[in-house]
Structures are given as C-alpha cells and as structure tokens.
Amino acid sequence: MEQLLRVAVDGLSFASYLFLVSAGLTFIYGVMRILNVAHGSLYGLGAYMAAWLVLRLWPGGAPGALALPPVWSYGVLLLAALIIGLVVGPLLERVFIQRVVDRGEVIPLVLTFALFLMLEDIMKLIWGVNPLGADLPYAMLGAVSLAGVNYPVYPFLLTGVAVVAAAALWLIINRSRFGKLVIAVIADREVSRALGIDVPRIYTFAFTLGAVLAALGGAFSAPMISVVPGVSVEVIILAFAVTTIGGLGSIGGAAIGALLVGVLRAAAVHYVPELDLFVIYALMTAILLVKPRGLFGGVEVRRI
Amino acid sequence: MTLEERSLAAPELAGRRLPRALGLLEASGAVRAAVAVLVVLALVAPLLPGWLLFLLTVAFAKGLVVLGVVLLLRGDLVSFGHGLFYAAGAYTVAFALRWGVPVRDAAPLVLLGTLVATVVAALVGLFIARYRGIFFGMLSTAFTMILYSLLLKLYWLTGGTDGLAARPAGILGLQPAADTLRLTQYYFVLVLTAAVTYGAYRLAASPLGYLMRAIYDNEVRVEYMGASVRQAIYRTYVISGALGGLGGALAAVAVGHVAPDLAYWTSSGEFVFVALFGGAGSVFAPLLGAVVFEFVRNYAFKLSPYTWQLLLGSVLVLVILFAPGGLWSLLERLAQRARGGKRS
Numbered sequence: 351m352e353q354l355l356r357v358a359v360d361g362l363s364f365a366s367y368l369f370l371v372s373a374g375l376t377f378i379y380g381v382m383r384i385l386n387v388a389h390g391s392l393y394g395l396g397a398y399m400a401a402w403l404v405l406r407l408w409p410g411g412a413p414g415a416l417a418l419p420p421v422w423s424y425g426v427l428l429l430a431a432l433i434i435g436l437v438v439g440p441l442l443e444r445v446f447i448q449r450v451v452d453r454g455e456v457i458p459l460v461l462t463f464a465l466f467l468m469l470e471d472i473m474k475l476i477w478g479v480n481p482l483g484a485d486l487p488y489a490m491l492g493a494v495s496l497a498g499v500n501y502p503v504y505p506f507l508l509t510g511v512a513v514v515a516a517a518a519l520w521l522i523i524n525r526s527r528f529g530k531l532v533i534a535v536i537a538d539r540e541v542s543r544a545l546g547i548d549v550p551r552i553y554t555f556a557f558t559l560g561a562v563l564a565a566l567g568g569a570f571s572a573p574m575i576s577v578v579p580g581v582s583v584e585v586i587i588l589a590f591a592v593t594t595i596g597g598l599g600s601i602g603g604a605a606i607g608a609l610l611v612g613v614l615r616a617a618a619v620h621y622v623p624e625l626d627l628f629v630i631y632a633l634m635t636a637i638l639l640v641k642p643r644g645l646f647g648g649v650e651v652r653r654i
Numbered sequence: 655m656t657l658e659e660r661s662l663a664a665p666e667l668a669g670r671r672l673p674r675a676l677g678l679l680e681a682s683g684a685v686r687a688a689v690a691v692l693v694v695l696a697l698v699a700p701l702l703p704g705w706l707l708f709l710l711t712v713a714f715a716k717g718l719v720v721l722g723v724v725l726l727l728r729g730d731l732v733s734f735g736h737g738l739f740y741a742a743g744a745y746t747v748a749f750a751l752r753w754g755v756p757v758r759d760a761a762p763l764v765l766l767g768t769l770v771a772t773v774v775a776a777l778v779g780l781f782i783a784r785y786r787g788i789f790f791g792m793l794s795t796a797f798t799m800i801l802y803s804l805l806l807k808l809y810w811l812t813g814g815t816d817g818l819a820a821r822p823a824g825i826l827g828l829q830p831a832a833d834t835l836r837l838t839q840y841y842f843v844l845v846l847t848a849a850v851t852y853g854a855y856r857l858a859a860s861p862l863g864y865l866m867r868a869i870y871d872n873e874v875r876v877e878y879m880g881a882s883v884r885q886a887i888y889r890t891y892v893i894s895g896a897l898g899g900l901g902g903a904l905a906a907v908a909v910g911h912v913a914p915d916l917a918y919w920t921s922s923g924e925f926v927f928v929a930l931f932g933g934a935g936s937v938f939a940p941l942l943g944a945v946v947f948e949f950v951r952n953y954a955f956k957l958s959p960y961t962w963q964l965l966l967g968s969v970l971v972l973v974i975l976f977a978p979g980g981l982w983s984l985l986e987r988l989a990q991r992a993r994g995g996k997r998s
Contacts, residue, residue: 385788387923449975455787456732460930461974463923468967474960587799587919594792627803635796639781642789 355497357616363505363574365612366512370567371585372592372604373519374560380599381536381556382451387462388442390586391469392561394577395438396568398477400430401577404484423487424507431562431569439561443554451553466582474579481576488573504574511570515563519601522559532556536599591634597644606645683989685855688938692848699840707836708908709948714847715904716928717944721854722897723929724940725890728858729866731786735794736925738801739898741917742774743767744906745805746899748818758823760842764903771899775892783888786873798917805914817913820906843904847941850900854937857893866890927966931973933980942981 375389403426407414446465450458491503523529534542535552543549568581575581592611596603611630618626637644699707719740726733746767750757757763782793805812812818823829830838857863865886868876876883906912915921932943950969954962977984 379788385791446971446975454730456727456730456791457974457978459732459734459788459791460926461971463927464967464970464974466967467963468971471961471964471967475964479960583920587795590792590795591799594796598788624807624809625803627807628800631796631799631803635793635800638785638789638793638796642785642793 352497352499353620356499357613357620359496359501359505360619361609361613361616362509363612364616365608366505366509367567367571368588368592368612369512369605369608370515370570371564372589372596372608373516373601374563374567375586375589376593376596376599376601376604377519377563378557378560379593380601381532382447382553383455384447384451384458384462385455385590385598386447386557386560387459387586388465388469389462389560389564389589390582391466391473392434392438392564393568393585394473394582395434395469396431396565397572397575397577397581398473398482398568399434399565400427400569400572401482401484402477403430404486404573405482408486420486420490423490427487427569427572428566430572431565434565434569435562436558438565439558440554442561443557447557448550448553466586470579470582473582477577479579481578482572483576485573508570508574511566515566516601516605519559519563523601528552528555588630591630594634594644595637597646600644600646603644603646684936684938688851692844695844696841699837699844704836707840709952710945711836711840711843711908712905713945713948714843714941715901715908716925716948717901717941718847718850718904719898719901720925720928720932720940720944721851721937722894722901723925724932724934724937725854725857725866725894725897727929727934728863729869729887729890731887732791732926733794733894733922734791734919734926735796735798735922736894736898737917737919737922738778738794738798739771739775739895740902740905740921740925741798741801741805741912741914742771743899743902743904744820744912744916745812745818745902746770747822747903747906748820748912751820751822752818759827760822760825760839760907763822764846764900764907767903767906768896768900771902772892772896774899775895779888779891779895783884783891795919795922798922799919802914802917802919805917812914815914817911819910820912821910822907825907839908843908846900846904850897851937851941854897858937862886862889927970931970931980933982935979935982935986939980939982942985946981 371389371393374392375386378384378386378389404423407416407418407426408420408423413420442465446461447458450461488502488504491507493500493502495501523532531542531547531552532555534545534547535549539549542552567585588611592607593604594607595610596605596607610633614629614633615626618629695710702710719736722739723733723736743764744767747763750763750766755763755766778794778797782790782797785793806814808814825838825842828838865876865881865883868879868881869883869886873883876886902916928943928947929940931947932939932941947966951962951966954965958965973980979986
C-alpha cells in the first residue's frame with residue numbers, strides 16, 4: 351500500500367512535467383505537421399533560465415541585492431518560461447522552421463535536429479557546463495506526511511502547473527478566436543489560406559505557444575533537478591514516447607500518455623529498476639504496432 | 655512538359671531534389687572518379703599517420719551505415735533508428751569475443767555482426783515496412799531505444815555504460831603488430847567499403863533501386879503498376895539494416911570498444927545528419943559526407959569542445975536551406991562547370 355502510494359505520487363510528478371513538454375510538442379505537430387526535435391532544447395533553455403535567475407536573485411537561498419521575498423521565486427520561474435518561450439519560440443519559427451514547413455515531414459525533422467544540436471552548445475556557452483542547482487522554490491515548500499511517509503510538496507505544485515496549463519490550453523483552443531483559426535488551419539491549410547487566414551502567423555503563434563509550454567516544463571522542473579548540459583536530450587525522447595502513445599496531435603492523448611508513462615516508469619523504478627527505460631519504449635513500440643496513430647489519434651477524429 | 659519535369663517543377667519536390675538519373679551512363683564520370691579516389695586512398699595509406707588512418711577507417715565504417723540510411727531516404731523513408739543495427743553489429747562482435755566463441759579473427763566476427771543485424775532488420779522490417787513518414791521514423795526510434803535501454807541496464811550482460819571491449823586477435827589470419835594494426839584495419843575496411851559501395855551502386859541501378867525512386871515520387875502509381883511497394887521497402891530495409899550492422903561491426907573492431915550510446919537516438923540522428931549532409935544523389939555521397947563529417951568533427955572538437963555541435967548544426971541548417979542535394983550536389987555542380995569550361 352505504502353509502495354503503491356509512492357508509485358502514484360512519483361508517477362504523478364513525473365507525468366506532470368512530461369505533459370508540459372509533450373503538450374507543446376503534440377500541439378505544434380497537430381498544427382504544423384512538424385515533429386520538433388528542438389522542443390527539448392526549449393525545455394532545457396527554460397530550466398537554465400529559471401535556475402540562473404533564481405540563483406542570481408537569491409544567491410545561496412538568501413535574498414540578494416534586490417532583497418526580493420523568496421516567495422517571488424515562483425513568479426520568477428514563470429517569468430523565465432515566458433521569456434524563453436516568447437523570445438526563442440518565434441525566433442526559431444520565423445528564421446528557420448517557416449522556411450521548411452512545406453517540405454514534407456523529413457526535412458523539418460532533420461532541420462529541428464540541427465537546431466537542437468546548435469542550442470545544446472548555445473546553452474553551454476551561456477551558462478557553462480557546471481550544474482546549476484536552484485532548489486529554493488523546492489526547499490521552501492517542505493514536506494507533507496501521507497500515510498506515515500514524507501513527500502516533498504513541490505512536485506504537487508508542478509502537477510498544479512500542469513493542470514492549469516492544460517486548462518488554459520483547452521480554453522485557448524476551444525474558446526478563443528485564435529483557437530478557431532487554429533482548428534481551421536488544422537482541418538485544411540489551403541482552404542484556410544483561401545478564406546483569408548494568415549496561416550504563417552497562426553504557425554508562429556502555435557509554435558510560440560508550444561515553446562512556452564516546453565519552457566514552462568523546464569522552468570518548473572529546474573528546482574527539482576540539477577540543471578546540466580544534456581537535460582534536453584533525455585526529455586525530448588521521452589516526449590516522443592508520450593506523444594506517440596497518446597497519438598501525435600492530440601492534447602488529451604498527451605495527458606493520458608504522460609500519465610501512463612509517468613506511472614509505468616515510477617512502478618518500474620520501484621519494482622524492477624533495471625527495466626525503467628525499457629518499459630517506456632516497449633509501450634511506445636507496442637502502441638505504434640497496434641495503433642500507429644496512438645490511443646487517441648484516429649484518422650477521422652479531428653486532431654486536438 | 656513531361657511527367658518528370660512536372661514532378662521536378664512541383665514546389666514540394668523542387669526543394670528536395672533527387673538524382674535525375676541513377677543509370678550507369680549518367681554516373682560513369684562519378685564511377686571513374688570514385689575508382690581514382692579508391693586507388694589514391696590505397697596507395698597513400700602507408701604514408702599516413704596512425705590517427706588519420708583511424709579517422710578514415712571509422713569514417714568509412716560509419717559511411718556504410720549512412721549508405722543504408724540513404725537507400726531508405728531514396729524512398730522518402732527516414733530511419734531515425736539506424737543505431738539499432740549499428741549497435742547490433744558492434745555488440746555482436748563484443749559479445750562473441752566475451753562469451754568465448756572459438757573464432758578470434760575480425761573477419762568472421764564482422765560477418766557474424768552483419769548477419770545478426772540482418773536478422774534483426776528482417777524481423778523489424780516485417781512490422782516497419784507498413785509505415786511511412788513520421789511513423790516510420792518514430793517506430794525506428796522506438797526500436798533503437800529499446801535496445802539502448804537493455805544495453806544500458808542489463809549490466810551483468812552488457813557492462814552497462816562502461817560497455818565492452820571488442821579486440822579481435824587478428825584480421826584474415828594476419829596477426830599485425832601494434833604499429834601496423836591501424837594500417838591492416840584500414841585496408842580491411844577500405845576493401846569492404848569499396849565492394850559494398852559497388853554493390854549499392856548496382857542496387858541503385860537495379861529494378862529495386864528504381865522502384866524506391868518511384869515510391870519516392872508516387873507510391874500509389876507504383877501499386878497500380880503492379881509492383882509491391884511493401885516488398886520493395888521490406889527488401890531495401892533488410893539491405894539497409896545489413897549495412898548498418900556491417901558498419902557497426904567494423905567500427906567496433908576499429909575502436910576496440912562498444913558502449914550503449916551506439917544505440918541512443920542521437921547516434922541514429924547523426925546518421926541521418928550525415929546522409930543529408932552528403933546528399934542522396936549518389937551511392938558515393940554518404941562516404942564523402944562521412945569522411946568530411948569526421949574531419950570537421952575531429953577538428954572542431956579539438957579547437958573548441960563547447961561549440962562543435964553549434965558548428966555542425968549550423969552547417970546542416972545551411973545545407974538544408976541552401977543546398978538540399980548536400981555536398982554531392984555541390985560537387986556535381988563543380989564538375990558540370992568544369993566540363994562546360996572545357997567545351998567552350
């Protein structure tokens with residue numbers, strides 16, 4: 351029982367950050383038909399930016415030169431995500447990705463892989479290669495006792511962020527003008543263009559929204575991890591697994607996929623630690639073989 | 655306007671130009687050049703320093719894997735998972751040596767590695783031949799990540815992140831001393847590379863090669879013609895996997911060590927990278943791409959360990975945006991200009 355609770359709690363926190371990254375990836379794929387490998391880098395950039403800002407403003411966990419109250423560090427995490435998402439997102443899309451959006455699926459995939467390689471080194475150039483550990487927001491929340499076992503509170507905050515992000519995304523897609531335009535573009539690019547929708551602009555917005563989500567995932571996991579070069583590499587491949595399991599282009603699918611992968615991995619870590627990675631990719635393979643479009647990505651079903 | 659011209663003029667194809675003809679006539683200039691390069695590579699080898707021989711040996715081995723990736727790219731299939739075969743070939747050599755197979759010679763071990771990878775490809779191919787586009791790439795990534803997670807975690811079998819040693823006792827009955835080992839390996843890999851490249855060249859000009867080209871253009875029409883798309887893709891996939899295994903086994907022998915990273919998705923990404931960098935315009939392009947890539951990486955890594963990926967990434971972006979045919983297309987253009995110059 352205690353073990354099961356641990357699995358559930360660990361799985362939920364793992365699923366939360368997986369969802370933040372995967373939702374952006376799957377949204378961008380749904381709209382632009384581009385599998386964005388550089389999405390992992392946006393996660394990494396968000397994590398670095400957040401850790402760096404927190405360490406700058408609260409060196410050693412104490413208020414620094416600006417003497418800001420430590421509670422503001424949560425706002426700083428959000429700010430870091432927005433800075434990265436809103437600056438790097440449109441930049442990547444406008445300068446590089448927009449040029450290849452009509453060149454099939456393979457070329458954009460490889461282009462974003464090239465961008466991913468570049469951003470890996472850019473992160474090293476900006477923030478060095480030493481790990482950044484900014485655990486102030488994590489340490490401040492302390493721990494809570496559930497059924498006699500202590501759990502850190504911070505992962506629950508991460509879950510909260512993921513839920514809020516999911517709700518916001520749902521509102522944007524289903525209740526806003528931008529969402530309507532996005533759905534039109536997904537349904538038919540050509541007709542949308544003919545109807546006067548500025549498709550490239552929708553692409554830029556959609557890509558930026560996805561970028562913000564990835565950066566959000568990075569910024570809010572930064573306090574839980576040690577931010578080192580290479581964080582992006584692991585995240586993106588996990589996000590691939592999550593999105594394929596849920597169905598590329600389906601945000602609900604990304605949520606279910608993230609939960610499945612999160613809980614499965616947590617269970618494997620607790621019961622068969624040698625197989626913690628294996629189970630994820632075995633599930634990914636199995637789903638691709640049985641339902642290539644994922645659990646929620648039917649051909650006729652409208653994506654998103 | 656002929657059909658061919660129209661398909662080239664179509665905007666979605668104009669950017670990703672494929673070779674106009676894979677026939678023998680058109681490419682005979684390239685063949686002559688390749689033979690000349692081969693002779694030069696064989697003659698100058700004894701004069702080259704050890705590190706350069708090693709670099710070329712590894713580049714040829716990886717070039718063979720890239721050749722496999724290119725065979726699939728010609729049918730518009732991107733395998734983001736050739737690390738699977740690369741690692742399968744490499745680990746077969748290491749396992750065979752570790753678990754006391756009586757043969758210690760490199761040649762039969764490389765053959766064994768190739769065979770194992772071929773069997774893996776024949777099995778994986780049964781499933782993957784149904785997939786196209788992004789799903790083909792995703793499934794191939796999933797398979798290679800499965801192998802990676804096993805190589806990484808089954809420590810008692812694979813040595814985990816430490817990997818395994820892969821040092822065969824000799825090559826083709828020869829027991830080269832330490833100072834001639836590099837040279838012997840170089841010749842071994844060079845001969846194999848030349849033979850396999852010739853095979854791939856014939857393959858490109860065979861019905862199967864043309865079918866892949868046709869599948870790139872329009873799969874439905876190929877089916878209407880009465881050819882089996884799935885069978886063509888399956889066969890190409892198995893050949894491609896065999897090349898991956900051969901390259902992996904050769905690389906393992908040259909490096910003397912294998913590690914799980916061979917199967918990680920970034921390793922597969924690198925093969926696709928080199929494939930586009932070299933270009934899909936000729937069977938020689940992957941080798942050219944692999945050699946240039948290894949040189950650039952070697953020097954960039956030495957000069958600036960923190961920016962070499964930045965450099966490689968930028969080069970690839972430039973190639974994709976401005977030279978979609980890769981290095982090979984630039985060479986072709988040069989060659990054309992040279993021919994034109996002579997005539998006028």
